[in-house]
Amino acid sequence: MGSQWINLTDYTVTQQVLFFADAIFWAVTYLLVIYYARKYKFFGIPVEAAVANIAWELMFSFFFTTELGDLFVWGIRLWLFTDVVMIYFHFKYGAKQVRVPLIKQFFHLASIIGFVFWCWIIYGFATEYGDPIGAGTGYILNIIMSTLFIFLFLAHPEQKALNFPIAFWKGFGTVFVGIGIYLGDTPSPFVIAVASITFMLDLFYMGLTLNREKVIAFIKKNKQDEQISETVLQG
Structure with a gap:
């Protein structure tokens, strides 16, 4: 394995640059989520995906280690510091996302159970199938997150708090890993497929955030049409 800090034996400089760019973009994403959560009192990541994401970072900080090099191992561990703040806002404002009264009532418990379950799933997947840099499990979580966004x-x-800056940094940060894996000697068809679909979903989400007023107007119009239809049927 090349350098202790950066593995240039199994991965090219270009790949490592792409993986490093991914780490930077995700770090900015986390900081933006925290900033907008404080500003708008709303947690800007789907709560179902947030618990899975934190579970991934915990598992790949201590139970598994990426083979990209120690720089990335410690980078993931440093993410846990932002996770502490993210967890705080998750529990403080995350229940606002929930519309099912029973789940909303037990939101904290449901979050903890979800976190434990995702740790178990990630551990099982990585142990059985292998996940040398965490891309397989990472993209499984990412396609879920992008859909939920x-x-x-x-x-x-x-x-x-659901806005274009977060969508942009998350979307392009995620795609860098897919490109890096595509450029490898043995690209993973599974990761490339999931990465491509995830990026398409992220682009769609970016488009939604850039057309917020049109989306709101469309939803209002649909609700009005539904009310008119119900009135006609009842009459």
Whole structure:
């Protein structure tokens, strides 16, 4: 394995630059989520995906280590410091995303159970199939997160904590790893497929955030049409 800090034996300089760019973009994403959560009193990541994401970072900080080099191992561990703040805002404002009364009532417990379950799933997947840099499990979580971002925005289009800056940094940060793996000697068809679909979902989410007023107007019009239809049927 090349350098202790950066593995240039199994990965090229270009790949390492892409992986490093991914880490920077995700770090900015986390800082933006924290900033907008404080500003708008709304947690800007789908809560279902947030617990999975934190579980991934915990598992790849201490139970598994990426083979990219110690720089990335410690980089993931440093993310845990931002996770502490993220967890705080998750528990403080995350329940606002939930519309099912029973789940909302037990939101904290559901979050903890979800975190434990995702740790178990990630451990099982990485142990059975292998996940040398965490890309396999990472992209499974990312495609779920990108899908949930769209549904969350459509449910709360007025929430400004769901915005283009977060969508941009998250979307392009995620795609860098897919490109890096594609450029490798043995590219993973699974990771490339999931990375491509995830990026398409992220682009769609970016488009939604850039057209917030049109989305709100469309949703309002649909609700009005539904009310008119119900009135006609009842009459």
